[in-house]
Amino acid sequence: MPTTPDSTEKPNQPATPNAAEIDINPTGSKAREAFAAAKEKVGEQASDFKEQAAGKARDYAAIGKEKAVEGLDSVTRLMDDAASTIDDKVGAQYGDYARKAASAVSNVATSLRSKDVDELLEDARTVVRKSPALAIGAAVAVGFVLARLVRAGKDGGQDKSA
Numbered sequence: 001m002p003t004t005p006d007s008t009e010k011p012n013q014p015a016t017p018n019a020a021e022i023d024i025n026p027t028g029s030k031a032r033e034a035f036a037a038a039k040e041k042v043g044e045q046a047s048d049f050k051e052q053a054a055g056k057a058r059d060y061a062a063i064g065k066e067k068a069v070e071g072l073d074s075v076t077r078l079m080d081d082a083a084s085t086i087d088d089k090v091g092a093q094y095g096d097y098a099r100k101a102a103s104a105v106s107n108v109a110t111s112l113r114s115k116d117v118d119e120l121l122e123d124a125r126t127v128v129r130k131s132p133a134l135a136i137g138a139a140v141a142v143g144f145v146l147a148r149l150v151r152a153g154k155d156g157g158q159d160k161s162a
Contacts, residue, residue: 058117058118061117061120061121062116062117065112065117065120068112069109069112069113072105072106072108072109072112073106073109075102075105076102076105076106076109079098079099079101079102079105080098080099080102082098083095083096083098083099083102086098
């Protein structure tokens, strides 16, 4: 039986796909997938770098903490040694002041020695939250002292402002 043009049967044609099955821009979806994969990889690398940097910062902070404790211990010894000289030259009352100051410095050194870096950072955050003006003032003072020390080191230990 011959097929006529008005016949509705079309046996060799595939079914018409719906809109969800059609990928109008196949390279666009591949580009999105590649971008998402690259974004994830960059995020992982950034996270790794952040962890490495935090570890190095903790290491340097621990070294700095130890040096600060050693410095405070040296100041304590100097103040204790000077207290007896102060007793002889100025009076026992002033020697006691020097011993009390040495004891306070020693207590700070002991406190630093007993805490790890993370505890010290948390203590610093607490102080900044409670009194930000004090923290700013302390930062300015420390910056001034460090600048003077650096300048003195460059000038060979001669203070030109005096």
